Amino acid sequence: xxxxxxxxxxxxxxxxxxxxxxxxLELAAVFTRRDxxxxxxxxxxxxxxxxxxxxxxxxxxxxMVICGGSATDLPVQTPKLAEHFNVIDSxxxxxxxxxHYKNVDEAAKASGHTALISCGWDPGMFSLMRLYGNAVLPDxxxxxxxxxxxxxxxxxxxxxxxxxKDARQYTIPVESAMERVRNGKDPELTTREKHIRDCYVVxxxxxxxxxxxxxxxxxxNYFSDYDTTVTFITAEEMKEKHxxxxxxxxxxxxxxxxxxxxxxxxxxxxxLDSNPxxxxxxxxxxxxxxxxLSLKGDHGCKTVFDIPPVLLMNRDREDCIAHLL
Amino acid sequence: xxxxxxxxxxxxxxxxxxxxxxxxLELAAVFTRRDxxxxxxxxxxxxxxxxxxxxxxxxxxxxMVICGGSATDLPVQTPKLAEHFNVIDSxxxxxxxxxHYKNVDEAAKASGHTALISCGWDPGMFSLMRLYGNAVLPDxxxxxxxxxxxxxxxxxxxxxxxxxKDARQYTIPVESAMERVRNGKDPELTTREKHIRDCYVVxxxxxxxxxxxxxxxxxxNYFSDYDTTVTFITAEEMKEKHxxxxxxxxxxxxxxxxxxxxxxxxxxxxxLDSNPxxxxxxxxxxxxxxxxLSLKGDHGCKTVFDIPPVLLMNRDREDCIAHLL
Numbered sequence: 001x002x003x004x005x006x007x008x009x010x011x012x013x014x015x016x017x018x019x020x021x022x023x024x025l026e027l028a029a030v031f032t033r034r035d036x037x038x039x040x041x042x043x044x045x046x047x048x049x050x051x052x053x054x055x056x057x058x059x060x061x062x063x064m065v066i067c068g069g070s071a072t073d074l075p076v077q078t079p080k081l082a083e084h085f086n087v088i089d090s091x092x093x094x095x096x097x098x099x100h101y102k103n104v105d106e107a108a109k110a111s112g113h114t115a116l117i118s119c120g121w122d123p124g125m126f127s128l129m130r131l132y133g134n135a136v137l138p139d140x141x142x143x144x145x146x147x148x149x150x151x152x153x154x155x156x157x158x159x160x161x162x163x164x165k166d167a168r169q170y171t172i173p174v175e176s177a178m179e180r181v182r183n184g185k186d187p188e189l190t191t192r193e194k195h196i197r198d199c200y201v202v203x204x205x206x207x208x209x210x211x212x213x214x215x216x217x218x219x220x221n222y223f224s225d226y227d228t229t230v231t232f233i234t235a236e237e238m239k240e241k242h243x244x245x246x247x248x249x250x251x252x253x254x255x256x257x258x259x260x261x262x263x264x265x266x267x268x269x270x271x272l273d274s275n276p277x278x279x280x281x282x283x284x285x286x287x288x289x290x291x292x293l294s295l296k297g298d299h300g301c302k303t304v305f306d307i308p309p310v311l312l313m314n315r316d317r318e319d320c321i322a323h324l325l
Numbered sequence: 326x327x328x329x330x331x332x333x334x335x336x337x338x339x340x341x342x343x344x345x346x347x348x349x350l351e352l353a354a355v356f357t358r359r360d361x362x363x364x365x366x367x368x369x370x371x372x373x374x375x376x377x378x379x380x381x382x383x384x385x386x387x388x389m390v391i392c393g394g395s396a397t398d399l400p401v402q403t404p405k406l407a408e409h410f411n412v413i414d415s416x417x418x419x420x421x422x423x424x425h426y427k428n429v430d431e432a433a434k435a436s437g438h439t440a441l442i443s444c445g446w447d448p449g450m451f452s453l454m455r456l457y458g459n460a461v462l463p464d465x466x467x468x469x470x471x472x473x474x475x476x477x478x479x480x481x482x483x484x485x486x487x488x489x490k491d492a493r494q495y496t497i498p499v500e501s502a503m504e505r506v507r508n509g510k511d512p513e514l515t516t517r518e519k520h521i522r523d524c525y526v527v528x529x530x531x532x533x534x535x536x537x538x539x540x541x542x543x544x545x546n547y548f549s550d551y552d553t554t555v556t557f558i559t560a561e562e563m564k565e566k567h568x569x570x571x572x573x574x575x576x577x578x579x580x581x582x583x584x585x586x587x588x589x590x591x592x593x594x595x596x597l598d599s600n601p602x603x604x605x606x607x608x609x610x611x612x613x614x615x616x617x618l619s620l621k622g623d624h625g626c627k628t629v630f631d632i633p634p635v636l637l638m639n640r641d642r643e644d645c646i647a648h649l650l
Contacts, residue, residue, distance in 0.1 A: 017583050021463050098647050118650055125457070125591075127650045128634060132450070134649065135610040135637035136603075138346050182596075257606055258342050262598035264606075266450075269594075271509075273587035278461075281582055281589075285460040303635075305645055309453060310630040312460035320630055322423050324459065325443055325452045 001291050002028035003284075004057060006081065007067035008039055008048075010245070011090065014280030015065050016042055022284055024314050028061050058084050062294075063287045065089075075100060082107040082115045082301075086294045088287050090120040090279055097123070105301035114294035115301045119286045120279035121270055122146070126251050128304050129268040133253025137264060140255025143181050145173035145194060149247025149275065157222045158199060161215050163207030166235065168242040170198040173250060181252045184263040190225075197228040200242055202235045247275040285312040326616050327353035328609075329382060331406065332392035333364055333373075335570070336415065339605030340390050341367055347609055349639050353386050383409050387619075388612045390414075400425060407432040407440045407626075411619045413612050415445040415604055422448070430626035439619035441627045444611045445604040446595055447471070451576050453629050454593040458578025462589060465580025468506045470498035470519060474572025474600065482547045483524060486540050488532030491560065493567040495523040498575065506577045509588040516550040524555045527563050572600040610637040 003019055005012045008030050019025045020043075029047050032039050036048040049057065064085040068074050070093045078089045082104050091100050097118055108115040118124065122144070130142055151171045158167035177194055180187045187193075199216055203209055213230045217223055233241075248270040255264055272278040286304065289311035293302065310317050328344055330337045333355050344350045345368075354372050357364050361373040374382065379389075389410040393399050395418045403414045407429050416425050422443055433440040443449065447469070455467055476496045483492035502519055505512045512518075524541055528534055538555045541548055558566075573595040580589055597603040611629065614636035618627065635642050 014582070021582070094650070097650055098643070101646055123650045125461070128457070130649045131634050131638065131645060132453070134640075135634070136450070136607045138606075138639065184596075255606075257339070257346070257599060257602040262602050264598060264603050265594075265596040267592075267594040267596075269590075269592040271507075271590040271592075273589060274582060277582040277587050278589050281463075281580075282461045303646055303650055305635040305642070305650065306633050308631050308633050309456050309460070310628075313456065314463065315459075317630070318423070320456060321426055321628055324455045325419070325422055325448045325628055325630065 001025050001288065002060060002062045003287060004029050004031060004054075004061035004064040004085070005067060006031045006051065006054065006064055006077065007073070008032050008034075008041065009067060010276040011067040011280060012065075013042070014274070014276040015067065015283060017277060018280040018284035019043075021281070022288070022314055024288070025284060029057055031057075054081070055084060061085055062291045063088060065283055065287060070096075075103070078115065078117060079103040079107040082113055083111045084113075086114045086290050088116045088119055088283055088290050090124070090283060091118045092120065092123055094123065101301055101303070109300045112299050114290050114299050116286055116290050116303065116307070117301060118303060119283050121272070121275075121282060122249065124279070124282050124304055125270065126249065126268070129251040129266075130253070131305055133251070133255075133266050137253050137255025137257075137266070139257070139260075140253055140264075141186050143178075143189070143252040143254075144249065145178055145252075146249040147171035147173050147195065147247065149249070149272070150245065154197065154199075154222055157219060158201060158216055161212055163204050163212050164201055165204050166202040166238050168200045168238065170200075172196040172198055178250060178252075181254065182265060182267060184254055184265050186254055192226055195226060197223055197226045199228060199230045200233050200238065201230060202238050203232055244273075245275050246273050247278075248272045288312060288314065326350050326613065327385060327387045328612060329354050329356060329379075329386035329389040329410070330392060331356045331376065331379065331389055331402065332398070333357050333359075333366065334392060335601035336392040336605060337390075338367070339599070339601040339603075340392065340608060342602060343605040343609035344368075346606070347613070347639055349613070350609060354382055356382075379406070380409060386410055387616045388413060390608055390612060395421075400428070403440065403442060404428040404432040407438055408436045409438075411439045411615050413441045413444055413608055413615050415449070415608060416443045417445065417448055419448065426626055426628070434625045437624050439615050439624050439627065441611055441615050441629070441632070443628060444608050446597070446600075446607060447574065449604070449607050449629055450595065451574065451593070454576040454591075455578070456630055458576070458580075458591050462578050462580025462582075462591070464582070464585075465578055465589075466511050468503075468514070468519075468577040468579075469574065470503055470577075471574040472496035472498050472520065472572070474574070474597075475570065479522065479524075479547055482544060483526060483541055486537055488529050488537050489526055490529050491527040491563050493525045493563065495525075497521040497523055503575060503577075506579065507590060507592060509579055509590050511579055517552060520551060522548055522551045522553040524553060525558050525563065525567055526555060527560050528557055569598075570600050571598050572603075573597045613637060613639065 154169035479494035
C-alpha cells in the first residue's frame with residue numbers, strides 16, 4: 001500500500017513514523033505547500049513534492065493522508081483531493097462533521113474513491129467507545145473527559161491576548177468527578193465540574209499581568225465556564241518544562257440492566273506521550289481499511305463507525321480469530 | 326426483529342431483559358429442553374416451546390440466541406440451528422474457537438444464514454479491545470486481567486472435591502501488577518503475578534478441611550499456579566454474602582511510537598454488577614447486526630471483528646455521525 005502524506009507538520013511526521021511500524025505500508029511521497037527544497041524528511045529516497053503538483057501522483061498513491069488543520073485546510077483539501085485519491089483525514093471540529101461528511105461523500109462517490117474523515121483519538125477511538133457503549137448499554141449515560149494534556153486551541157487563544165509572548169494551556173480532568181462516574185453515581189456534571197484549565201504564560205516585558213490574567217479567566221467559551229489557574233513563567237521555563245505533547249482522556253458509559261437493579265460501568269482510558277504520534281498510528285490502521293474497501297469498490301465517505309475492525313489489521317482474519325478473539 | 330431464545334437459564338433471562346431495553350427487538354419464543362409447562366418467563370404472551378419443536382418456528386424467528394454452555398451444548402447446537410436460523414452464541418472456550426467457527430461457518434453458508442459466535446465481554450468486547458489495541462499500536466504488548474468476579478469453572482472444580490458441599494471462587498487481579506502495566510513498565514508477568522484466587526467453601530460435616538484445602542491449592546491448571554486462599558464458611562454465610570454475580574476486568578495495550586521514545590497506554594475496564602445481564606446486552610446489540618447482515622445476503626459465520634460498529638445501533642447512521650463521532 002502506497003501512502004501519500006499531504007502536509008508535513010507534527011501529524012505528517014507522525015504518519016511517516018507510523019508507516020515504518022507497519023510493514024505493509026510504504027511512503028510514496030510527501031506533499032507540501034512550502035518550497036520542497038526546504039523540507040527534509042526522515043525517509044530516504046522518498047520525494048518531497050510541491051502540493052500544486054499532487055495530480056502528477058494520481059496513479060501512484062493508494063491512500064492520501066491529509067494532515068491539514070480542521071479550521072480552514074481540511075474543509076477544502078479533503079473534498080478536493082477525494083476527486084482524485086482515496087483519502088483519510090483527522091477533521092476534529094465536532095459540530096461541523098455532518099457538513100464535512102456530506103462534501104467529502106459527494107466528491108468521493110462521484111469520482112469512485114473511498115474516503116474516511118475524522119480519524120484519530122477524538123474523534124476516532126473515543127467515538128468508537130461512545131458508540132459501543134451506547135449499543136451495549138442503551139439505558140445509560142456518556143461521559144468524556146480530556147487530559148491531562150495540552151489544548152492547542154486554548155493555548156492559541158491565550159497567545160492572541162495583548163502582552164502575551166507564549167502560552168501553554170493544560171486541560172485537566174477533575175479526579176473527584178471521574179471517581180463519581182466510575183462508582184456508578186451517574187452525576188449531572190457542569191462544565192466547571194468536569195475540567196480544570198491550567199495556564200502557563202510568558203508575558204512581554206512590562207506587560208500588565210493582572211489584566212492578562214483577568215482577560216484569560218473571563219474569556220467566553222474558552223475559560224469563563226471553568227476554574228482556571230494562570231501562572232506567569234519565563235521563556236526559558238516554558239521551553240524547559242512545557243514542551244511535551246502528551247495528552248489523553250477518558251470515555252465512560254454507565255448503564256443499567258435487568259429491572260434497573262444492576263449497574264455496569266465501562267471505562268476507556270488513553271495515556272499518550274505524543275498526541276500527534278498516537279493520532280498518526282490510528283490513521284495508519286484506518287488507512288489500511290480505506291484501501292481494502294476501495295479494492296472492493298466500496299466508495300464514498302466512511303467514518304470509524306463503518307469499518308469492520310478486522311480490516312484494520314496487518315494480520316489474517318483467521319489469525320485474529322485464533323489469537324485475539 | 327423477532328428474537329428466539331434457545332435455553333432459558335441466567336443468560337436466557339438476561340436476553341429477555343435486554344430485548345425489553347431495545348424497542349426494535351421483540352421476543353418471539355423461548356425454547357427449552359425442560360417441560361415447557363414448568364418454565365415461567367417474564368414476558369407476557371410469548372410461547373415457551375419444547376426445544377425439539379424448534380423447527381416449527383423456522384420462519385418466525387429473525388435471529389436465534391443460543392444460550393447453552395460452551396463445553397457440550399454450543400458445539401452441537403450452534404451448527405445445527407445455523408442450518409435453519411440466523412444464530413448468535415457466546416461460545417467462550419478460547420482454544421476451540423477456530424474449530425467452532427469452521428463448523429458454524431459451513432452450516433450457515435450451506436443454508437444461507439448469518440451466524441455470529443463468541444459474543445459477550447470475553448470473548449466479545451475484550452476481543453475488540455485487543456484487536457483495536459494491536460491495530461493502532463503494532464509495536465506493543467497486550468495484558469488482560471479478569472475480575473474481581475466469580476469464576477464459574479473454578480467454583481465447579483472445587484465442588485467436585487470430596488467433602489465439599491458448595492464453593493465460590495473469586496478471581497482477583499493483582500493491583501500492583503496492573504499499576505506497573507498502567508505506568509508503561511511493560512512487565513513480564515507470570516500467571517501467579519497477575520491474579521489471586523480467593524475461595525469460599527462449605528464443607529460437609531466432619532470433612533477433613535486440611536485435605537480439602539490442600540487439594541484445592543494443588544489442583545493443576547486451576548489453582549497450583551496461583552496464590553490461592555481458602556476460607557471455610559457455613560451454608561448460610563454462602564447464601565448471604567456470596568450470591569452476587571458481578572464480574573469485570575481490564576484489557577491493556579501499551580506500545581511505542583516514533584523511534585521508541587514515546588509510550589502510549591490504552592486501558593479498557595468493565596465493572597459489571599451482573600455478568601449474564603451484561604453479556605446479554607452485548608449479544609442483543611450484535612444480534613441486530615446479524616439480522617442486518619442477513620438481509621444484505623452476507624451469510625456465513627461472523628465474529629465481533631467483522632461487524633461495522635454502526636450496525637449495532639438502534640439509531641440512524643447520520644444520527645451516530647452527528648452525535649457520537
